[in-house]
Amino acid sequence: MEKSIKIMTIIGIVVQGLATVFSLLFMVLAASGVMTTDVSTTVNGEVDPVDAETAAAIFTVLFLFLFIFGIISIILGAIGMFKASKNKKMSGILLIIGAVISGNIITFALWLVSGIKLLTNNKPKDEISDLS
Numbered sequence: 001m002e003k004s005i006k007i008m009t010i011i012g013i014v015v016q017g018l019a020t021v022f023s024l025l026f027m028v029l030a031a032s033g034v035m036t037t038d039v040s041t042t043v044n045g046e047v048d049p050v051d052a053e054t055a056a057a058i059f060t061v062l063f064l065f066l067f068i069f070g071i072i073s074i075i076l077g078a079i080g081m082f083k084a085s086k087n088k089k090m091s092g093i094l095l096i097i098g099a100v101i102s103g104n105i106i107t108f109a110l111w112l113v114s115g116i117k118l119l120t121n122n123k124p125k126d127e128i129s130d131l132s
Contacts, residue, residue, distance in 0.1 A: 005114045009081040012110040013074060019104050020070030027063035030056050066103060073102040077111060084118060092118030
């Protein structure tokens with residue numbers, strides 16, 4: 001496996017890990033009521049404020065989904081990195097799927113490039129066959 005693919009995958013795992021930890025932190029803060037926000041809905045021009053418990057539930061569910069997708073993305077990225085030397089096609093597909101569900105633009109870009117490089121990685125031709 002090329003060094004660039006491995007480095008990009010590791011950077012993506014670290015960045016996604018940080019994003020996942022922050023989403024877990026925000027989920028706990030939203031569930032405990034520390035994060036209080038004013039949420040309002042507009043229906044037919046009428047502004048209806050939403051109570052704090054409903055807003056906390058909305059944010060808790062949002063950060064829960066971000067946390068779950070982050071964990072799945074980290075697992076796919078790690079499997080893709082460790083299996084890259086054995087099965088490049090499967091590893092490239094796992095990295096691209098992990099990039100799509102990551103929800104993080106940095107991880108998306110790094111893993112997408114790594115996955116495409118793994119899928120299009122051709123073995124170099126022999127020098128002897130080029131001379132004949």
